[in-house]
Amino acid sequence: MKKTANFKVGDKVFAKVKGYPPWPAHVIAENGKKYNVEFYGTGETGVIKVEDLFYYLRNKDKFQKPLKRKDYVDAFEQIEEAIKEDGGDGDTSVDGDNSTNSVNNVSSNSSVNSLNSSQKGTKKSVKRKRSVSDKSVADAGSPKKKSQKPEEVLDKSESESIEQSKSEQPKTSISKSSPKVVHEPVSKEIEFVPINDSLENVSEETETNEKQNDNEKSEMLDFKIEIVSEKSLKNNIAYANYVKEKESIYKGKPVEPREDYISQVLPVKLPSGIMGGLKLHTEWPLKFEFEYDRALYDESVASRILEEKQKIEAGNTSVTTNHQLFIPNIEMSADDVTEILYQKDIEAKKSRIDRLKIESELMCFDSKIKNCLGLDKADPQQAICYLESIYNTSFDDLMLIKHPHVVEMVRRLRKYVGNTKEWNLSEKSLSEFSAHAEKVRAKAEQVYSKFKTVVKVPESSTSFWEGFTDLVSQFRTDCKDLTEGQIYLLCSEPTSRKTFLNNLEEIESEKENSSGVANSEHEAVKGGGETPAAES
Secondary structure (H helix, E strand, O other): OOOOOOOOOOOEEEEOOOOOOOEEEEEEEEEOOEEEEEEOOOOOEEEEEHHHEEEHHHHHHHHOOOOOOHHHHHHHHHHHHHHHHHOOOOOOOOOOOOHHHHHHHHHHHHHHHHHHHHHHHOOOOOOOOOOHHHHHHHHOOOOOOOOOOHHHOOOHHHHHHHHHHHHOOOOOOOOOOOOOOOOOOOOOOOOOOOOHHHHHHHHHHHHHHHHHHHHHHHHHHHHHOEEOOHHHHHHHHHHHHHHHHOHHHHOOOEOOOOOOOOOEEEEEEOOOOOEEEEEOOOOOOOOOOEHHHHHHHHHHHHHHHHHHHHHHHHOOOOHHHOOOOEEOOOOOOHHHHHHHHHHHHHHHHHHHHHHHHHHHHHHHHHHHHHHHEOOOOEOHHHHHHHHHHHHHOOOOHHHHHHOHHHHHHHHHHOOOOOOHHHHOOOHHHHHHHHHHHHHHHHHHHHHHHHHHHHOOOOOOOOOHHHHHHHHHHHHHHHOOOOOHHHHHOOOOOOOOHHHHHHHHHHHHHHHHHHHHHHHHHHHHHHOOOOOHHHHO
C-alpha cells in the first residue's frame, strides 16, 4: 500500500536513499510527488520520494544506528535541537501526536548522557590531546561491555585504560566528505595484568568493535559516492550560456533546488583501467542567493572537471596525487557507472511521465464534467464524482496555470443551477435535481478552495481569480520562445533550469533519432536493400 503522508516544509524526518543509512533531515520544499530535503550534519540536499520519508520522533528507535561518524552524530544533535526549538517534528497524525513527550525524552536523554560523560571523566585514564572530532566520537557512545564476575575484575583504572587505548587507535578509513582528523599517538606505556579471563573479555570486545567498524566503513563508502555524468556537466555549461543571455531575469531570481552532494564525482578511467573520480565541489556547503551566480558556478566546475578528465585520460596530469580533488579508486567498474547513470536517466523520465499523466487526468475530468452538465441534459451525481476525483488529484500550481480552463470551469460550477427552464421537469424531478445541484455547488466550492491553497497569487491581488489570471498572463509571456510541443511537455516554470535542461534533452533526442534514421537509410542504400520506410 503506497504511503499517503503529506509532509510540510519544516517537518523533521528520516530520509532514506538506496544504499544509505536513514539520515536526519528537514523538508525544505515540495517537488511534485517528491520532497526536497536538507540533511542535518552534512548540509547536503536531495529530492526524496514520499515513501522514503519518515517522521523523526516516532521512528528514531528504529532507524538510529550506533555509528560514530562525526557528521552522523552531529545530524542527530542538530535535529533534536531543532525539534526542541519548534516543539515537535511536525507530525500531526494520531500516532505522532506525542511530539512533546518525545522532545522531553530527547532532553532528558541528553542530560543523562552528559552526566555519564562527566562521571566517566573523573576516572583515571590514559591522557592524550583530543581533537574536536574525537569529542564527537566519544560523546556518540560505544557498544555495551560484557558484565564480569567479581573474581574476574582487574584494577578498573587499568582495564579501562586498555579498552580506551584500543578504541582510540587512529582509523584507517575516513569519510570522504569530512575533514581529515589527525590523531596523536598514545605515548604513555600501559601495564597489563595477565589474567586470562579478563583478557578473553577484552579480546571478544575488540573483535566485536572491529566488526562494527568494518560495517561502518562499508556504509560510509556506500553513502559517499554520488556519480554525475559528463553529459550533465556539458548541459550545465549550455545552461550558463543561456542564463548569461537572459541576465536581467536570472540575476534577481532565487536559486532553484538541485540535488547537491559534497561527494559528487565524475568517473574517469585511469590508464591502469581503474575507475577514479574527479570531485566536483572543493568548498562546502554551497550557498548562493541568485540563480545567475549558481549557474556561473556550475559552469566553472564543469569546465574544470571536463578539462581535468581530458588530461587524465591523455596521461598529461598528476592530479591523482591530490586527494582533495580526486578519488583514485571509486571501487566501481565502467559497467557499474553506466548502469547507475542509466537508472538515474530512467527515473528522471519516469517522473516526468507520471507528472504529465496527472495533467492528462485533470483535463479528462474537466471534459467529463462538462459533458455531464450540458444544456440539453444533466447528470449532476456523476459530475460530483468527477469533482471529487479532481479534489483528490495531486496537482500543483503549474498544472492549473497551464490549464486555466479547469479552474474557470470549477469557479462557474459554484453557482450551478442547471437549465431547468428548458427541461420541463416534473415537480418531483425538479426537487431531486435541485438537491443534486446544491451538492454540485458545494463540491465545486471545496475544489475551488483547494485551488486557492495550491496557487499562491500576488498579495496585491484583490481576489484569487484576478491574481490567478495575472499568473496565467505572465506564464504565456514566459512561454513566447517555446514551441507548442514544449509548452505541452512543461513540467516546471518556463524560465526554470529544469525546463531548459528538459528542452535540451528533447532536442538531443530528436537529433539522435534523426541521425539513426539517416544512418539506417544510408546502410540500406549502400547494401542495395530497401529502407524500412520503403518496406512499409
